[in-house]
Amino acid sequence: MKNRFSSIRFSYIISHLNGFFLTLITILAVLLSIYVWFSPEWLTSNSIFLFIGLYSVIAFVVSVYVGFRSSGDLKQRMDYLSVLITQLANGNYQSKIYFNEGDELNRIGNELNELGEKLQNQVISLQRLADEKAELAKSAHKSAVIEERQRIARDLHDAVSQQLFALTMMSEAAIKQLDLNPNVAKEQMTEVANAAHQAQSEMRALLLHLRPVHLSGDPLPRGVSKLVEELKQKSQIDFHLTIDDSLTLSEATEEHVFRIIQESLSNILRHANATEVKIEVIKRGRELFLHIADNGIGFDLSNDNAKKTSYGLKTMKERCEELGGNFTIRSNIDEGTYIDIRIPC
Template identity: 75%
Template structure:
């Protein structure tokens, strides 16, 4: 209610009522001055009261009418500007607003139209740079392979290698306890099973990174279907995938999007402990919309330090921004993770 009365329409009415108050005080002062100084017979206290009452009644009615009437066009034009700004925020830079007026609002609308054209040109430049970057990436494939191998070696050493070492130690301890205390040995074997499951999950995620950087000539929907089919065979996660089959993009865009999806599924496999993943890729009017959701353990998405230290999230965001898109992630502890990506087409 408070927000409603703060709208431009009610501000117009209040300004008319303020003018009415000042005018009423002025007229009343003049009439009282004439009555006191000259005391004409036609100007009595009753006539002054009647006149002022009629004047206030009619003026209030006209103030409300004129306030609503005069502010209607202004409110409508401001709504148009607000919708245009919202369209820009959603990445729809081709939207425009038109006005036949020659006032300040029309000037602001024209400036917003020019801003939209500049943003649209910047998106095209970013996408062109992404295409050029894709060509350059092919020439630098060997160095990328070396870097990827080094990263995988570090991950194997930091994660899987240490877990295998722990498995060895726990297995040896369980064997020693088998004759002395079978109950302790049983508990230790349970720990071995849990650790081996975690090592297996880490290995699956690392194997996911061993896939080619490019789609090997497959279109994006087919490449993602192959990726999901492979993950279904190697994990217990239930995948729900929906994609528009008529998506046509440049080769560089398809590679970026494929790698974003691959990185997201890898993070889910390694960290989320999820049992269900939903992946939807749809083509809208002027954008490609990608939605990825899991029911895993989630994390505190309001903690900026988590986002900054997450290599996978940083990589996905950078790839999305290279295509001129927007990357949004929402997550809470024990409530899963939601990723929404919008890429202008």
């Protein structure tokens, strides 16, 4: 209710009512002055108050009506400006607005149009820089391979090797308890199975990073399809992929999107404990939409314990921003994780 009374239309009506009130006071003052000073026969107190009463009713109705009608055009134009600002905030920099009036709102509309053009040019510049960066990345491929091998070696040492060592210790302990206490041995073998499953997930995630940084000549739809088919054969996760086979993007955009999908699937294999993953890559108009969702355990985005996946999420967000896109992630405990990315094309 408060927002309604603070609207432009209500302000217009109030301004007309203020004008009506001032006019009423002025007319009443003039009539009373004439009545007191000159006392003409045609002017009586009854006629004064009758005139003032009729004038008040008619002027009040006219003020409300005129204020409502005269504010309609301004309100409509302000709504157009609000929609344009929302479109620009959402990344739709091609949106334009045009007014025929040569007033201040027309000037604001033209300035917003110029702002949209500048933002669009900045997106184009970002994508051009991404293309240049991709060329530089190719020239530094050898050093990247060495760095990737070192990182994989560290991950193998920190994660898989420790888990395999734990498997060995738990297996030896279970063998010793097999004859003495079968129930304890059974519990220990259950722990061995869970640890083996975790080590297997870690290994699959590491194998994802062993894939080449580039698509090796394959278009994005084919590269993503091959990646998903490979994971279907090596894991128990049910993958649902939706991607247009005729999708064509710049080389840098394809590589960034492919690596984003790789990184997200790696996080899912390592941490999500998911049984179903949904991937959608759709191009609508001049924008590419990427949606990745899983039904895993999820995590609290505000919790410090989520730092184990923060590096991967940070990498995905940086790749998205390099292309001038928007990165959004939603997740809650036991409610899965949802990643939505929008990239201008």
